[in-house]
Amino acid sequence: MTPPRPWTRAGVAARLPDDHARAWFAEALVDAGRAAPAAQAPSPPDPARAETAPRTPTAPPSAHPSHPTWQLRFVTAGRHCGQDAADAVRALLLIEAQADAETLTRLYRQGSAAERRAVLLALPHLVDGPQAAPLVDDALRTHDTRLIAAAVGPYAAAHLAPHSWRHAVLKCLFAGVPLTAVADLARRAAGDAELARMLAAHAAERTAAGREIPRDLRHALTLTGVPTEEP
Incomplete structure (x- = not known):
């Protein structure tokens, strides 16, 4: 079950510093929406026109135009929207674009800490299985407390194996990340x-x-509910 989003378009827009940032955010969402698979899918044929419409060559799926603009906006969100709102802006762009696991992995591997944080925050809304768990594992190997906190959200709760999840809890304790960050x-x-x-x-x-x-x-x-010797 996909968890509810902690951000809404209106809520994020209200946090932006000025009208320029809000206009940029609105345009970025449009760019991301155009890149979503549903937006790129060809419309089903109209049976009423099937016999009369001129036949035109159908382009293979790979020939559909891509929309890299939204990914550039993903990278530059902090510059246009301010660092306080950048996490939410970037996560919403990923969700609006319906970024797949391959795209998420590339953006994470190539991104700054802030960009990686946004990928981790968006995971539970975009990836249904454990295929993105290596990104969580990578974040947990860092000493960046904000990255660690993003890594132990709902996606980790749903998909990390028991051994990895236990070590994630210990990592939070060692790094000083409050356990309130650990979902479920x-x-x-x-x-x-x-x-x-x-x-x-x-x-x-x-x-x-x-x-x-x-x-x-x-x-x-x-x-845990498990009796232990009182430390």
Whole structure:
């Protein structure tokens, strides 16, 4: 089930700094919509005209014009819309264009941290299966807290394998990313004895080093529902 979008066109437009940015945003959405597969699909033939209409050669699917303009707008969104709204603007462009997994992967691999963040935020609205999980794994290997927070959203909750998801939770704790960023934490943590073991071991290490145990760590342990030795 696709989660509800955290942004709307009107909501994002209201956050933009001026009329120039709002006009740019509106044009960018139009460009992205033209690139969507549904917009490029040829119209079905009209049976009433089938016998009388002149026959014209049909271009193969690969000959349909592409619309790279929206991808340029994806890259330059921060410059035109401001950094505060750029994540939402870029994510909406991806959704409007119905970007496929190949396009998302290319934009992620070639993009800046901000562009990668937008790809991660858009994943749950565009990719139904686990094929984009390598992008989440890549983000979790970084030390960029905003990228990590974007990586542990609804797509990770739905598609990361248990081992990878547990390490994502630990990565948040190590990096100082609040566990409120982890989508469906309570559901996935419930009854997870291995996660409880990993969390308890992390808590024990902090105690041995004379460091405080974060509230998030204790909360995650509680969510597992698995008895552990009190750290």
